[in-house]
Amino acid sequence: MNENRQIVIIVTIMIIGVVLLAKLFMIQVIDDSFLRRAERNAVQRIVDYPYRGLVYDRNEELLVYNNPVFDLMVIPKEFKVKDTIRFCELFQIEKEKLIEKYTAAKKYSWVKPSPLIKQISTTDFARIQDYLIDYPGLFVMTRSVRAYPDSIAANALGYIAEIQARQLERDTLNYYSQGDYIGHSGMESQYEKILRGKKGAKYKMVNVRGVDKGSFKNGALDTASIAGKNIQSTIDIALQKYGEKLMKGKKGSVVAIEPKTGEILSMISAPIYDPNLLAGAAYGKNYKVLVTDSTRPLFLRPIQAKYPPGSIFKVVQSLIGLQWGVINPNTTLACNKSLVACHNHPNPVNLFGAIRNSCNPYYYQAFRMMINQEKSTNTYIDTQIGLDEWHTAVEKFGLGHEMGVDLPYESGGSVPSSKLYNKIYGEGRWKYSTIYSLSIGQGEMLVTPLQMANLAAIFANKGYYYTPHLVKAIDGENGSIPEEFTVKHEVGVDAHHFDMVQDAMAQALYGTATRAIIKDIAIAGKTGTAQNPHGEDHSVFVAFAPKEDPKIAIAVYVENEGWGGRAAASTASLMIEKYLRGHVERPELEKYVLIGNFGD
């Protein structure tokens, strides 16, 4: 009876076995999503953060270093305190605070560490270090924040902060992760890849409660972090500090360059802020204050502010005119004030006199000779040809385009070509009378303080420049710097044309900027006034010194301080003296600048 039913049972058993094995095959062999989920479960990647590279000045003094801060961590499960009062005394924490922090830690996790006291200073840490052993469940986690011993060069150095969402999106190599620090501006951003080093990773296994269970595969996949490289900057701490002192309470820029190399000795953007404000715990609060400040301290004036070059551009006009042979040192033109306004000076003037006295009508006429060379019988076309040739020549002076300084967010300024005027007025509908403002550095022309300083360097070098830069050496790369900073840029004007220009600039001081004259140091300089439609004009001065063997070229902008001969020239002169002598022997002038009352 029912003997055949044993077959049914055997078959059923087999079917069950096959079904189980098939399902097991599916989840174990075919579907590998479980494997990935398992690793996400149990393997934790602990990032080993590298030591960020330091930044030194040109004399190997520290500009930026890493300051260790210590967070006292607690593991609630292991934490035991017998005498709470003594503990509070030792660790300088109020009892209420301790209870509050401990409760929060317990709430977060019983077995995982939470911070108990954050950002303990090095001195406090040294004090409590010995007592730590008496308290199980406590340990110290070291982090580091950027620190600036002299609190200077905030704009050039930049700052580091947590990476932003859109930066993370652009990070296609997936180097960064949420919460990582990254250079946000200045050299910190430009040399991010050099300074940051290389993150390492340790893989460790954790159990379901997140408790450490040792290294994964005995550390076979672990990588050690590689510390970032140190960078030597071209900045001169002493000069930078002095410049920032002079610019305190003012708005404007100072850029000082070593003409022979293009190395930026000092770069100041005023109003100045302490770079330490953007390092460490108070970053968020301080950043908000700075970014909402109406004087815009985070605006990188030396490379982002654009002003009309003004009178200083007359020197460039002279050089191009000389090179083209349109004018020569003996070209004498009348100071015809009906063409363009001018001030009183000997009349008529030759080129030397025109530079020395900054004669506007001279350049009105000289520029027309340069632009309208009668290469076409049509005035309009002739002007267009002339302007474009001039545009090409001017661009060689590093104007009208970004210079390529090693800082992010550089502005290029602008030098108009026929394209611009065709756009504004239409082709064939503008001529010299439309564009004559360019002759004296006004009109549709803008330069940055950095470009202006570079002009001073070109005048000093008699016709060439190196792209201004802030990096002098990178550790471990045989001191070599990016190649683009070793390329000599010729401006296309023969050196001998500069001789007379340099003499005129040296002489100009006696007319327009007597305050700038330094005993025993020959300075060549030119004042300028950048017209400001929003208020008082900006005071501008460029100079280089010593005239015979230039070691420093400088451009100074002081906003809303009017004529260049006062605020800007005085500041520039003091900077030059400071750099060349190492000290300043003119306390009166220094006081004048520090007080900052340039009105008379």
Place this chain on the structure above:
Amino acid sequence: MIGWINIYAAVYDEQAAKSIFDFSINSGKQLVWIGTAVLLITVIMVADYRLFDNLSLILYGVFLLILLLTPFIGKEINGQRAWFEIGSFRLQPGEFAKFATALALAKFIEKPSFDLSQPKYQFQALLIILIPISLIMLQPDTGTAMVYTAFFIMLYREGMPQKYYVIALLFIAVSLLSLAVENNLYIAFGVVALTVILILMGKKTWQRIVSFVLIGIAIIAYSYSLDFVVSKLPSHQQNRIMVLFNPDIDPLGVGWNVTQSKIAIGSGGFWGKGYLEGTQTKFDFVPEQHTDFIFCTLGEEFGWIGSLVVVALFVALLIRLVFLAERQKTRFSRVYGYCVISILLFHFMINISMTIGLFPVVGIPLPFFSYGGSSLWSFTILLFIFIKLDSHRIQLLGRMN
């Protein structure tokens, strides 16, 4: 006989080794359980084979009494009173009642007049099974109680009419479908279509058409009522059913067990991570991993190959038992043999199914693998009584005659 003792020994050894190294705290205890299990085997093998026959009804009665007392004097664990605590060891009477019930069933069915095609005897058999089930439900321990339904496999072999099984399977199929398919309308359409086809295919007598239509309507009604019934279940059981059909519904909450269990097994791959290399099970991602979820450790560390070996061993053991049962000379031994098969098959099927998400999570152990004295002892007793009976099958026959 030697063949499947070897199988048992192999499985047994693996369990011992795993216990010692994997669960340092539990391994010691498990060794004690294994030792005593060996002792039990010796006792069973030495004891007179007639004892089991004679004692069967007494044992059944004793265990029913214990089960009756359990809900009152048992120790409460996870809301169940299923355990007795004796010293530091805990025993689960529900586990041991299995072999007593099996013996009682064998004793009853042994009677020559016993014929499962008659409702009277069907009712008797059902009663023997239902009494322990209802007592265990009082604890309440649904998993263990469910195991007793496995005896229907034995009853099938002994002549329970086939139509009951067809109806039961149909019932299960409809239940699963209506739980799995969100919209019962689909099922209703399917049933209507099927009914129409069946009517058209066969003879078109009025009687037949009416009965088919009634069955169809009953199925549809059932399918709709099921959702209602499920909503009335205790919430933890509702969750377990929901998780079965959609494990990702709440992977950190109700789906945690199944999700983690599947991750552990699934991460084993083909060859496994290697002995003691499992990360999921070693670091406690899978709960209850030394008892009900023991298969996770195996699946993770030995991969599909390890699973294959274990599943194949179980299948081989079960089929071997079928052959052994069939060669018994007495109906008592054969019935008991099939009882053993039924229980083992049910445990094996349900336990592995739940670890890989084919069945809702119910707390029943994997025979000879899971940690726990009660289950090891009860499976040992269950199996070795049958071995003892088998070794005396000639004498048994003689006595019968």
